[in-house]
Amino acid sequence: MTTVALITLAWTLEIICGWPNWLYKRIRHPVVWFGSLVSVAERALNRKTWAHQTRYIAGMISTVSLVGVATIMAWGIAKLLPQNWWGVAIEVLIASSLIASRSLYTHVAAVAKPLMSNDLEKARNAVSMIVGRDPTQLDEAGIARASLESLAENTSDGVTAPLFWGALFGLPGLVAYKAINTLDSMTGHRNDRYAAFGGFAARLDDVANFIPARVTGALIALTSLKPTAFKTMFDDASKHRSPNAGWPEAAMADGLSVRLSGPRSYDDQITTDPWLNSDGRDPDANDIEAGLKLYRRSLALTYCALALLALSLAL
Amino acid sequence: MTSDTRHGGALDLMRTAYPDAPQPWIDLSTGLNPWPYPDLMLSAEALAHLPTQQMYDACRDAMASAFGGKPDTLILSPGSELQIRLLPDVITPRSVAILSPTYGDHAEAWTQAGADVIETPDPLSYTDEVDAIVITNPNNPDGRLFDPEALDAARIALNNRGGWLIIDEAYADLMPEYSIVSGGGADGLVILRSFGKFFGLAGLRLGALIASEPVLKAMANRLGVWPVSGAALQIGARAYADIAWQDQTRDKLKAAMDRLDTILKSVGLSTVGGTSLFRLIETPNAHVLFDQLARAGIYVRRFETSKTHLRIGLPPNPEAEARLAAALSL
Numbered sequence: 001m002t003t004v005a006l007i008t009l010a011w012t013l014e015i016i017c018g019w020p021n022w023l024y025k026r027i028r029h030p031v032v033w034f035g036s037l038v039s040v041a042e043r044a045l046n047r048k049t050w051a052h053q054t055r056y057i058a059g060m061i062s063t064v065s066l067v068g069v070a071t072i073m074a075w076g077i078a079k080l081l082p083q084n085w086w087g088v089a090i091e092v093l094i095a096s097s098l099i100a101s102r103s104l105y106t107h108v109a110a111v112a113k114p115l116m117s118n119d120l121e122k123a124r125n126a127v128s129m130i131v132g133r134d135p136t137q138l139d140e141a142g143i144a145r146a147s148l149e150s151l152a153e154n155t156s157d158g159v160t161a162p163l164f165w166g167a168l169f170g171l172p173g174l175v176a177y178k179a180i181n182t183l184d185s186m187t188g189h190r191n192d193r194y195a196a197f198g199g200f201a202a203r204l205d206d207v208a209n210f211i212p213a214r215v216t217g218a219l220i221a222l223t224s225l226k227p228t229a230f231k232t233m234f235d236d237a238s239k240h241r242s243p244n245a246g247w248p249e250a251a252m253a254d255g256l257s258v259r260l261s262g263p264r265s266y267d268d269q270i271t272t273d274p275w276l277n278s279d280g281r282d283p284d285a286n287d288i289e290a291g292l293k294l295y296r297r298s299l300a301l302t303y304c305a306l307a308l309l310a311l312s313l314a315l
Numbered sequence: 316m317t318s319d320t321r322h323g324g325a326l327d328l329m330r331t332a333y334p335d336a337p338q339p340w341i342d343l344s345t346g347l348n349p350w351p352y353p354d355l356m357l358s359a360e361a362l363a364h365l366p367t368q369q370m371y372d373a374c375r376d377a378m379a380s381a382f383g384g385k386p387d388t389l390i391l392s393p394g395s396e397l398q399i400r401l402l403p404d405v406i407t408p409r410s411v412a413i414l415s416p417t418y419g420d421h422a423e424a425w426t427q428a429g430a431d432v433i434e435t436p437d438p439l440s441y442t443d444e445v446d447a448i449v450i451t452n453p454n455n456p457d458g459r460l461f462d463p464e465a466l467d468a469a470r471i472a473l474n475n476r477g478g479w480l481i482i483d484e485a486y487a488d489l490m491p492e493y494s495i496v497s498g499g500g501a502d503g504l505v506i507l508r509s510f511g512k513f514f515g516l517a518g519l520r521l522g523a524l525i526a527s528e529p530v531l532k533a534m535a536n537r538l539g540v541w542p543v544s545g546a547a548l549q550i551g552a553r554a555y556a557d558i559a560w561q562d563q564t565r566d567k568l569k570a571a572m573d574r575l576d577t578i579l580k581s582v583g584l585s586t587v588g589g590t591s592l593f594r595l596i597e598t599p600n601a602h603v604l605f606d607q608l609a610r611a612g613i614y615v616r617r618f619e620t621s622k623t624h625l626r627i628g629l630p631p632n633p634e635a636e637a638r639l640a641a642a643l644s645l
Contacts, residue, residue: 137529239476263406263477263502265529268536271477272408272446278475 001088003170005310007163009088010095011303018102030097031182037066038186046187046197055196059187063201067179074175095171098178100158101299104151108292111147115140115285130154137265141282148283148291149260152220152252153245155295157181160219161212163306180208209244216298217247223297224255232277239274246276253277255294256287323616323626329609336612341635342628344616346455346593348568349631351515352554361545370548377555378523382508383491388500390531391543391551395485395509395522396420398534402505403428405533406479408446412438414459416620417451418483425449442469447479452493453486456595456616456626457588463495474503481505486590488513489565499525510547512592513564514554521547568592571629574636579627582643593628601625604643611642 019029045058077094081087107130114122123143124135130150138146161181166174184205187198217237221229232254233247240246240261253260259280263270283291323344330340361370371391379386392398399420411425415434425447426432433441438448439461448469452461470480484506487494499506506525511517521543524534535542543551554560568591575594576586588595593616598604601624605617616626630636 137532139528261477263529265533268533269404270406270529270533272406272479273477275475275477 002310002313003173004167004306004313006088006091006095006170007166007174008303008306008310009092010166011099011101011163011306013092013096014099014102015303017096018106019097030094031178034066034070034179034182035186038062038183041066042187042197046193052196056199059197060200062197063180063183063204066183067176067204070179071172071176075172078171091171095166095174098166098174099162100154104154104158105292105295108147108151108288108295111143112285112288112292115143115288133264133266134268140284142264144283144285144288145258145260145262147288148252148256148258149245149249151288151291151295152216152248152260153242155220155298156209156213156216156244156248159299160216160302161209163302164212164215165208167306167309177208180204206243213244213247217251219298219301220248220251220255220294223301224251224294226255226257229254236274236276236278240276241273250276252291252294253280256283256290257281258283258287326614329614333609333612336610338612341613341630341638343593343630343639344614344626344628345517346590346616346626346628347512347517348515348564348592349571349629350564350567352550352557352560354553354557355516355550357546357549361549364545366541366543366545366548370545370552371543374521374543374548374552374555375523377552378508381555381558381561382487382494382496382499382523382525384496384499384525388527388531389523389525390535390538391548392522392524392534392538393520393543393547394511394517395483395507397538398507398522398524399424399483401534401537402481403430404537405530406447406505408479410445411447411449412441412445413449414438414451414454416456416618417449418455418485419619421449421451421481421483439465439469442472445478446473446476447481448473449481449483451483451485453490453590455486455590456593456618456624458590458595459588460490460493463493463498466495467498470501470504474501477503479503479505481507483507485509485512486592488561489568489590489592496525500527502527505530510551510554513561516550516554519547519550520544521551565591568629575627575629575639578636578640578643581640584643587624589626591629593626595624595626597623598625599623607645608639608642611638611645613639613642 041062045062046055078091081091111123111126114126124138127143127146128135131146133146161177162174165177183201187194188202188205189198217233221233229251233251236250237246240249249260253276257280259275259277259282261273262275263273326340326342375389375391376386379389403424408430410431412433412435413422415436422432422434438450441448450461466480466482473480480503482495484494496506504526508523510521511519524531572591579586579594579596584596584598586594587597601617601622605615605625608615618624630639
């Protein structure tokens with residue numbers, strides 16, 4: 001079976017089942033297992049007393065080894081599994097756990113619902129599950145903005161990128177990407193503790209998401225059916241502080257006619273960040289719903305393209 | 316304080332430097348209203364208790380109403396100087412264009428914060444390049460005015476890039492028509508107001524910050540629970556509600572400014588700028604004139620950055636006007 005077919009089947013399973021709560025309660029999740037390894041390595045090797053450069057190298061060694069171990073294990077599993085239906089089923093099952101389209105939808109929808117009924121407290125709680133900023137500072141527009149930015153960025157990080165690397169290199173590619181992305185989200189922060197240690201993981205994640213972010217932006221722009229979305233994406237994407245997140249976010253912003261990114265509160269400071277689609281209005285709860293619709297449409301297009309590719313390769 | 320050249324107001328240093336000058340000294344170095352708001356009665360409660368939310372709200376509401384702004388876009392502070400110092404910790408532009416010349420502490424605060432500072436007579440021309448622009452309007456010491464519409468256009472352009480327009484309206488009580496407080500609370504706009512200059516009560520330490528909600532919250536967290544004393548709240552609430560006194564004072568200051576200009580003109584000095592609280596004069600050797608006035612017991616403002624300018628505040632009475640005229644015509 002081709003890697004594209006494997007990924008298509010895995011995603012199909014993920015769309016239908018996701019990662020069920022009962023399973024999470026029993027065995028947690030492969031990303032959580034990997035996260036525990038990252039924590040252990042970070043506590044052992046990220047020493048405050050070390051110089052910036054030493055900490056950067058320690059982080060680089062940790063990153064390369066952890067990604068290497070995970071990838072080799074995935075490669076071994078893929079090799080050792082028998083070439084019959086239940087061997088494929090197990091590989092599909094493992095791969096499906098590393099795609100996050102359903103959980104992203106659930107998490108963002110969980111913000112939209114209380115926000116629709118003006119329950120700011122609940123909406124803030126829900127949004128704190130998906131973004132790093134202080135939710136107590138956020139009003140309705142702030143909550144909607146944070147959710148939509150997270151939705152756009154994670155469409156690339158959590159869906160397109162795993163599909164992309166999985167379709168190219170099968171289970172090992174998918175696992176390697178997921179390992180890099182997990183390392184980045186745990187250590188790629190620009191604060192005193194992580195700036196040096198997580199520096200390499202952050203750069204590696206930028207590289208891994210370079211193509212998926214641009215593809216995701218194009219998919220969102222295309223399915224938004226707004227002719228201006230591509231122009232806004234090309235004009236505004238580079239203004240974003242991340243080299244990748246600006247692409248899907250700018251496309252989403254224009255697609256919904258809202259403005260995203262912009263100055264925000266972190267640690268009681270207001271950052272100087274440019275707006276994406278600055279002429280747009282501030283988003284509200286309805287825009288999250290519209291964003292989720294746009295998300296479904298762009299994933300439907302991705303799915304059709306992937307399935308067609310799998311079929312054409314099989315024929 | 317070791318030098319008088321930064322802020323003026325160092326009368327103690329002048330007494331030491333010019334022990335033979337005629338008494339009493341006339342201090343024209345600060346540009347404060349020489350006829351302070353008169354009703355300084357305080358209730359015992361204002362000092363015997365911690366300031367209450369009610370007192371805070373009363374002062375803030377009176378202030379907002381006098382400025383033509385909305386109370387929820389404004390927080391009180393102990394003078395605008397502290398806000399100038401704290402602002403670089405609240406918002407984080409990497410590059411800042413600051414009007415020059417102006418109150419020197421803006422450039423100092425942003426430089427200390429590590430921002431790239433450009434001091435320029437035309438900061439609005441940097442709208443598309445920098446992350447923040449600082450303008451004092453009306454400006455000190457030259458009284459330069461910026462058109463509110465031009466400022467709003469700059470604010471919009473800056474905000475699109477996540478940047479900031481910072482307006483120091485320390486002297487805006489003199490010319491309310493140039494204030495942009497009515498648009499306060501907009502994204503990317505920070506306005507600083509000061510009580511002490513127009514009301515002549517600089518020692519009370521009262522000011523306000525007008526900005527969008529996240530900036531107000533972050534600044535309020537830094538200022539703590541009782542940023543302003545009960546005395547300042549009580550006097551501030553009364554003074555800002557006294558619109559009649561403010562209108563009379565604007566007229567009175569303008570009349571005094573005209574008299575000062577006449578004195579300056581009569582001795583051949585040209586006024587090159589200023590507001591109705593102070594006049595900026597240009598003269599080939601300003602430090603010689605400074606010395607000449609100091610020997611006559613008159614203290615004016617000189618500058619580190621210019622050897623050809625002096626700033627002269629309003630003489631508080633006819634005797635002071637006469638002494639100034641006499642000292643200048645020596």
